[in-house]
Amino acid sequence: MSDYHVCGMLLHARPEKTPRVADALGELQGVELHANEGGRMVVTIEGGDYDTCAGMMTRLACLDGVSSSSFIYHEIDKESVPEEPQP
Amino acid sequence: MKQSRREFMKTHAIAATAAAAGITLPGLTSAKANADDGIRWDKVPCRFCGTGCSVLVGEKDGKVVATQGDPDAPVNRGLNCIKGYFLSKIMYGADRLTQPLLRKKDGKYAKDGDFEPVSWDEAFDVMAEKWKAAIKQSMEENKGKPVEEITSRVGMFGSGQWTVFEGYAASKLYKAGFRSNNIDPNARHCMASAVGAFIRAFGADEPMGCYDDLEHADAFVLWGANMAENHPVLWSRLTDTRLTKEECEVHVLSTFEHRSFELADHGVIFKPQTDLAILNYIANYIVQNDAVNWDFVNQHVNFTKTPTDIGYGLRPEHPLEQAAKNPGKGKLEGIDFEAYKKALEPYTAEYVSELSGVSVESLERLAKLYADPKKKIVSYWTMGFNQHVRGVWVNGLMYNVHLLTGKISEPGNGPFSLTGQPSACGTAREVGTFAHRLPADLVVKKKEHRDFCEKQWQLPEGTLPGKVGYHAVLQSRMLKDGKLNCYWVSTNNNMQAGPNINEEMYPGWRNPDNFIVVSEAYPTVSAMAADLILPVAMWAEKEGAFGNAERRTQFWRQQVKAPGESRSDLWQFVEFSKRFKTEEVWPEELLAKKPEVRGKTLFDVLYANGVVNKYPKQTVTDSRGNEYLSDEMDHFGFYLQKGLYEEYRVFGKDGPKKGHDLAEFDAYHKTRGLRWPVVDGKETLWRYREGYDPFVPKGAGIAFYGRPDNRANIIFAPYEPPAEAPDEDFDLWLTTGRILEHWHTGSMTLRVPELYRSAPHALVYMHPKDAEKRGLKRGDEAKIASRRGEIACRVETKGRNKMPEGMAFIPFFDAGRLVNKLVLDATDPLSKETDFKKVAVKIMPA
Numbered sequence: 001m002s003d004y005h006v007c008g009m010l011l012h013a014r015p016e017k018t019p020r021v022a023d024a025l026g027e028l029q030g031v032e033l034h035a036n037e038g039g040r041m042v043v044t045i046e047g048g049d050y051d052t053c054a055g056m057m058t059r060l061a062c063l064d065g066v067s068s069s070s071f072i073y074h075e076i077d078k079e080s081v082p083e084e085p086q087p
Numbered sequence: 088m089k090q091s092r093r094e095f096m097k098t099h100a101i102a103a104t105a106a107a108a109g110i111t112l113p114g115l116t117s118a119k120a121n122a123d124d125g126i127r128w129d130k131v132p133c134r135f136c137g138t139g140c141s142v143l144v145g146e147k148d149g150k151v152v153a154t155q156g157d158p159d160a161p162v163n164r165g166l167n168c169i170k171g172y173f174l175s176k177i178m179y180g181a182d183r184l185t186q187p188l189l190r191k192k193d194g195k196y197a198k199d200g201d202f203e204p205v206s207w208d209e210a211f212d213v214m215a216e217k218w219k220a221a222i223k224q225s226m227e228e229n230k231g232k233p234v235e236e237i238t239s240r241v242g243m244f245g246s247g248q249w250t251v252f253e254g255y256a257a258s259k260l261y262k263a264g265f266r267s268n269n270i271d272p273n274a275r276h277c278m279a280s281a282v283g284a285f286i287r288a289f290g291a292d293e294p295m296g297c298y299d300d301l302e303h304a305d306a307f308v309l310w311g312a313n314m315a316e317n318h319p320v321l322w323s324r325l326t327d328t329r330l331t332k333e334e335c336e337v338h339v340l341s342t343f344e345h346r347s348f349e350l351a352d353h354g355v356i357f358k359p360q361t362d363l364a365i366l367n368y369i370a371n372y373i374v375q376n377d378a379v380n381w382d383f384v385n386q387h388v389n390f391t392k393t394p395t396d397i398g399y400g401l402r403p404e405h406p407l408e409q410a411a412k413n414p415g416k417g418k419l420e421g422i423d424f425e426a427y428k429k430a431l432e433p434y435t436a437e438y439v440s441e442l443s444g445v446s447v448e449s450l451e452r453l454a455k456l457y458a459d460p461k462k463k464i465v466s467y468w469t470m471g472f473n474q475h476v477r478g479v480w481v482n483g484l485m486y487n488v489h490l491l492t493g494k495i496s497e498p499g500n501g502p503f504s505l506t507g508q509p510s511a512c513g514t515a516r517e518v519g520t521f522a523h524r525l526p527a528d529l530v531v532k533k534k535e536h537r538d539f540c541e542k543q544w545q546l547p548e549g550t551l552p553g554k555v556g557y558h559a560v561l562q563s564r565m566l567k568d569g570k571l572n573c574y575w576v577s578t579n580n581n582m583q584a585g586p587n588i589n590e591e592m593y594p595g596w597r598n599p600d601n602f603i604v605v606s607e608a609y610p611t612v613s614a615m616a617a618d619l620i621l622p623v624a625m626w627a628e629k630e631g632a633f634g635n636a637e638r639r640t641q642f643w644r645q646q647v648k649a650p651g652e653s654r655s656d657l658w659q660f661v662e663f664s665k666r667f668k669t670e671e672v673w674p675e676e677l678l679a680k681k682p683e684v685r686g687k688t689l690f691d692v693l694y695a696n697g698v699v700n701k702y703p704k705q706t707v708t709d710s711r712g713n714e715y716l717s718d719e720m721d722h723f724g725f726y727l728q729k730g731l732y733e734e735y736r737v738f739g740k741d742g743p744k745k746g747h748d749l750a751e752f753d754a755y756h757k758t759r760g761l762r763w764p765v766v767d768g769k770e771t772l773w774r775y776r777e778g779y780d781p782f783v784p785k786g787a788g789i790a791f792y793g794r795p796d797n798r799a800n801i802i803f804a805p806y807e808p809p810a811e812a813p814d815e816d817f818d819l820w821l822t823t824g825r826i827l828e829h830w831h832t833g834s835m836t837l838r839v840p841e842l843y844r845s846a847p848h849a850l851v852y853m854h855p856k857d858a859e860k861r862g863l864k865r866g867d868e869a870k871i872a873s874r875r876g877e878i879a880c881r882v883e884t885k886g887r888n889k890m891p892e893g894m895a896f897i898p899f900f901d902a903g904r905l906v907n908k909l910v911l912d913a914t915d916p917l918s919k920e921t922d923f924k925k926v927a928v929k930i931m932p933a
């Protein structure tokens with residue numbers, strides 16, 4: 001099993017733009033929208049490493065309609081059991 | 088089992104995010120990081136920008152494994168920006184330095200040798216030998232000179248990322264120990280103009296308002312600040328206000344369109360340098376339309392003007408300096424309101440529109456906003472104003488507008504100078520690690536201030552030199568000229584961030600007469616150009632304190648151990664002091680004034696002085712009983728941070744400049760920081776206003792008590808042109824700056840390979856038409872040349888930064904593309920801060 005990273009992100013968008021942002025989020029792998037109230041959107045990013053999550057964060061920040069993006073929570077689960085014996 | 092743990096983690100991430108958003112999600116209650124999975128959580132301020140967010144850091148098995156925006160922190164209320172994500176990783180880069188490295192040949196130090204690992208002992212031996220030789224020469228040169236004229240051949244370039252303790256210890260070592268004022272922070276490159284203007288207008292450094300204004304204001308105006316990318320958490324708070332408060336408006340001014348324009352109700356693009364004229368136009372509008380707040384102005388304001396035609400802070404033989412009438416002059420002259428009014432008259436909407444390229448309607452919209460007595464306004468700025476050949480002036484012109492209308496020092500109203508680095512305020516400015524400063528707004532030039540400092544530090548009278556030392560840019564020139572020979576660079580990457588690298592910096596570092604030491608965590612451009620590299624413990628690997636832009640001092644405990652032989656900067660400064668006997672650094676006449684210091688080391692005199700070593704070794708714990716490391720305490724045998732802080736605190740409490748009071752050391756470990764002045768345990772949100780600031784006398788309403796007459800200065804300054812502008816040969820403006828994914832020179836963020844990949848190289852952003860005219864299109868490699876050098880970058884015509892025609896932008900994070908090779912070392916002659924924003928270049932296919 002590989003490492004697991006989970007990140008909580010808060011996006012702000014003008015309310016009229018949130019449907020468009022929500023659609024865009026739906027297209028992104030490992031990204032989930034959990035709540036959407038008055039232009040505040042609660043989003044998680046899951047991935048196997050920093051790389052994937054960081055790339056995704058940048059994409060969220062640059063999505064059309066997103067006025068601001070904040071990073072809230074990050075945790076790594078490293079207790080991975082290698083599938084094959086490692087040298 | 089594994090699955091459920093990961094589900095638990097995810098639930099936790101959702102809950103924390105929802106809580107930060109103020110959204111209740113059914114079934115999710117636990118928002119706070121908890122300790123049930125063997126993770127120890129503690130608060131630490133983020134080390135990536137001047138916002139000063141608090142982060143909860145989760146430690147397990149000696150490593151940081153989780154982070155969360157601290158929900159109990161008033162600054163960020165559970166939010167962090169993307170950079171916060173890398174806090175947990177920044178310490179674990181693969182190329183982290185873990186041993187001192189010295190250039191050697193045949194087993195001995197050699198300037199042209201290769202780096203070899205050495206022990207701390209060997210590193211300090213070689214270093215001390217060089218320092219002693221240089222100090223000896225300085226003592227010879229200073230023989231018979233009064234203290235106001237003494238100079239030194241040793242220097243230091245420090246940082247706005249130093250902890251408060253580090254800045255204080257370094258300043259004391261240099262100013263008192265080595266008797267050298269040649270210590271300056273990299274904050275010189277970002278905050279010096281702001282400081283100069285604060286002192287001129289208010290007689291006291293740092294903003295009067297605080298971040299609470301983000302919720303109180305009706306309108307926000309950004310002057311050359313791209314908060315969306317550079318102060319993202321403040322931007323989130325601002326966005327929240329804009330989206331939830333009726334009739335709230337956001338105005339964004341810049342020389343090109345950036346991410347902050349996404350939210351702007353009114354975006355304004357102006358030509359470089361014309362901010363001076365725009366601000367004078369607004370003041371003129373206020374005066375012409377009788378929108379002056381006379382009650383306020385009559386009671387609390389003086390009118391003055393500043394000398395003009397002051398040059399560009401270049402070397403004196405430069406033709407621009409030769410042509411200047413009043414090079415470097417800044418003494419204010421009192422004038423009356425009529426004279427001020429007359430001086431503003433030329434700044435009509437039509438004239439300023441022509442000069443700035445901003446439409447008359449846009450200018451009027453801005454002016455009306457400031458003139459409207461019912462609108463509460465906060466103005467924000469950072470480098471656009473500060474890195475400006477008239478930086479002090481333009482900061483002052485902003486204050487003029489707020490002072491004319493009385494929109495200052497109250498909730499929702501005020502000018503607010505934002506800060507780039509986590510402790511540019513707390514360390515560089517408050518501790519006074521500048522070439523001209525001492526702690527708590529004291530300055531080396533005033534004997535009264537030196538006297539106070541010498542008394543606190545128990546030094547013989549006349550120890551502290553009274554001549555202003557070499558500021559950052561002058562340090563480079565003096566290294567090149569061989570007048571500064573021993574140079575310690577700590578916690579910054581000046582060889583990349585400094586101006587005019589080819590002509591003014593590199594030659595000085597490689598000058599065979601000089602010995603250059605760089606304290607760093609990673610092999611940066613600066614480290615690789617040094618003679619000795621000292622590995623440092625960073626951020627949560629030591630106990631520290633930062634002060635953010637709203638005067639908030641925040642502490643943290645050491646969370647983890649630094650790798651290998653890395654040691655904190657604090658450890659390095661204090662340990663190095665043990666190598667010097669007073670006789671080796673102070674002349675006989677000084678020793679004769681205090682014979683008991685003979686034979687003692689600088690460590691004995693400066694740190695084991697009965698005050699700094701007053702607090703015995705103890706175990707550091709938090710309120711839940713968790714225990715923490717303290718490597719400095721273990722090594723020195725006393726609570727070094729606490730002793731330094733308590734000695735430093737006296738400057739704010741009893742020093743000649745009032746209003747700098749700080750709380751006791753222990754208070755800060757219990758809070759999410761406190762905003763000074765802190766009196767009777769209470770912080771100050773708005774300075775100079777009765778009811779908020781305890782130093783304003785009852786009944787006064789307002790008192791700008793930094794100044795002897797309690798009045799602030801309105802300072803007239805005209806528009807003057809930049810040092811260089813596009814011409815036939817170099818036909819485009821180039822400006823530099825930061826982008827969200829990288830912070831400053833990227834020496835830390837570029838260690839994170841994935842971040843590096845997401846924006847690997849600096850691009851040159853330009854208008855599609857400008858590109859086309861030069862036979863270039865998006866993605867092409869282009870050559871960018873100024874009068875000083877050239878670099879190559881790929882062209883970007885789309886994306887986050889939209890350039891107007893005639894203007895290009897290159898971020899300065901990329902070590903492979905040193906944009907600062909192009910930059911002229913023109914500075915504000917008053918603040919000595921370099922203008923990185925206005926370079927004339929030409930661009931062609933590579």
Ligand code: SF4
Pocket residue numbers: 133134135136137138139140163166167168169170171318319320321
């Ligand atoms: S806004 Fe600044 S202080 Fe806050 S998390 Fe981002 S980089 Fe850190």
